[in-house]
Amino acid sequence: MGKEIYHAKEDPKYQSPYVDLEEDRERTLPDGTTLPYRYVHGGFGGTNVKFILCFPEKGEFKGRFYQYLSPFPGPDEELASVDKQGEDDIIAFCLKNGAYFVESNMGSKAMFGPDPEPERVYQSSAAVAEYSRTKAMEYYGCTRPYGYVYGGSGGGYKTMACIENTDAWDGALPYVIGSPVSLPNTIMLHVQGQRCLRRVFGKIVDALDAGGSGNMYEGLTENEAAMLREITDMGFPPEAWFLEAAGQIDDGSLQVLMPLIKMGDPGYFEDFWKVSGYLGTDPESSAVKDRLQFEGIVKSVHGPGSETDENAVDGRNDVNDAWQKMMTDGNGAWIELEEVPHGDLYLKGVNIISKQKLIMAGVIITCVGLFINFIAGSNMTLLMIGALLQNAGAVPISMLASLLIVDCAEYNEWKGMRRMEGTLGSVNGFASKVGGSLGTAFVGIMIGLAGYDASAAVMPDSALLMIRLLYSLIPLALYVVVFIAMGFYKVEKDMPQILKDNEEKRAAYLAEHPETENK
Incomplete structure (x- = not known):
């Protein structure tokens, strides 16, 4: 018994074609020239099938059409190629080569999921192909045009189904087939x-x-x-x-x-x-x-940045990007963790900014603000911008400095020494107070040496310059020293291993001395 071939012209489901839009359009080519064509959008009554037909000018038609099958069908898939440009513009390719272009949604209500009628893909595609011939013969006054169906990946499978089960096309080109041999x-x-x-x-x-x-x-x-x-x-x-x-x-x-x-x-x-x-x-x-395994605490959750346009046509319909439709678009949503691992990590789709890099970024922002202070002169707008940048850059520096102490304590334990968090914290606090005192004294000494006189009616230029330097280039130079020093901070990249080793040491100690567990 021979294979039964599907004849779209005889199928009662596809006897009510309609056209809801027909107009002249132009496509702009990469060189700036335009390509006029006749655009037709329609479907079949009583079904979900929709299609577009793009006819070249009458003097350019060479008696053939190309019908593209995308990897995934979809409710509006017939429009997926309309906005393509450059080398991705398959409509322009057809028009320039004397062929009209055909694409449909293959009768699908949804992008993904099983179809209770899998034969709908090749049957509806064949019905669109046959109706396109009817429209072409009306438009051009020609005989039956030759038709060719093509598609890649999932569209390649659909192309094979079309050419094997129907008589609607004269040739087919399936390509980049996603077979189990190649995928995954x-x-x-x-x-x-x-x-x-x-x-x-x-x-x-x-x-x-x-x-x-x-x-x-x-x-x-x-x-x-x-x-x-x-x-x-x-x-x-x-x-x-x-x-x-x-x-x-x-x-x-x-x-x-x-x-x-x-x-x-x-x-x-x-x-x-x-x-x-x-x-x-x-x-x-x-x-x-x-392999990366760790427990973390979610610090904050950030929702999508903006609403998406549900009516927008998704133009991802070729081998390289059609699969992306299966991915959920977070639209800018993200979460922030209290602590994250560091080191030579292999992660995709995750942004991890180390404490070291955050502090160095803060230093850079602060330096920009300080430099603006120097060049601002009496321009209040620039002075305000400089102050904002200076204060913004100081946030990660002041917030994360104490966490470096914790890193140092972990490092001490890893090396077999006392953790000394209290001592390190005390030294840090003492250094801050001493630094603040010396800084205040330094300011007084420097403006005094520059000739500052609080009782003078007119301040000398040397004093004015020193005041500018004290809130701009001098602290900027000190921040440059901080930036260079942070470049030598190498503990953080080894911290995952350090924390792991310390945890193992503690567990081993508790196993040998269980009486100390709650002390």
Whole structure:
């Protein structure tokens, strides 16, 4: 028994086409020229099917059309290509090559989820193709146009379903098929390489670049070389590391594939860390060293920044970005934690700013404010701006300085010394009081040396200059010293290991001396 071919023209569901918009439009090309075309939007009565047809001018038509199938159908997917520009403008490509463009929403009510009628995709697409021919023959007065359907990733599967089950097209081009052979293996291996090789991208690129040794394994550790060799053997081109080093390649669609991976082998995600033989059970493996587990306290929660336009058309409909529709858009929402781990962490989508960097940023802001104070002269607006920046920069400095004392105490314990939080805090407080006293005395001495006379009717220029310097460049110079000093603060990057080791020491001590636990 032969395969039953679907004939869209005979399907009673698609006998009531309609057009709700038909008008002349223009597309602007990268060189600034315009491309006129006839735009048609419509659908089929009694169904959810909607479509667009974009016809080139009558003198440009060459008797064919291209119908694009996006990876995911959707309620308004027929409009996804309308606003494309440049090399992504597939409508312009069709028009310039004498073809009219066809796209539909494939009859879908929703972007994702199972469809009780999976055949709807190729049936509705075939119905749109056949109706487009009717409109083309009316518009151009031509014979039956040739039609070609194409799509990538999920659209590639849909393209194969269309050409195998219907007679609506004369050719098809499925591409970048998301088969189990390629997905998720290629993406997972690539992301593994990003993690394991992130510290040596520069070495790899230098070796491959002009004048390099040509040996991209040179200078790599045994594990790094093995990882690079495995990725290369899987077909990842070495030249792509230039893009990696420039930060132009990300994790791709792995985020949306993870639920499917977990469904395929749910036990793996626990076995990897517990069953002997997996890298997750080797304490010296990069997987264990990069694994991040910690308990934290949520300090603040920040909601979305602005409301999204529910009526906006989502133009992400090609192989590279259609999967992003499956991700939830936080729209600027974020959370802040009281404490976060530091060091050489492998994290994506998370911003961790260390105490050291926050203090150094505060110093920079303060220095900018102080410099504005110097150049402001008698300009009150500039003086106010300088004061605001100076005070804003002082916030992280004053707030985080005490936390550095805690870091120092942890470091002391790690080195086998007394923690000395009380002593460190007392010294800090004493130094602040002494510094404040000496600073006040320094101000009086300097303006005195500059010729300041409180009883003088006119203050000498030297005194005025010294006053300006005392609230601008002189404290700025001291803050530069603070900035340089903070650059040598290296304890924080080792703090996760320090805290872990200290906790293990305490636990071991309590195990040997249980009587001290509540003391």
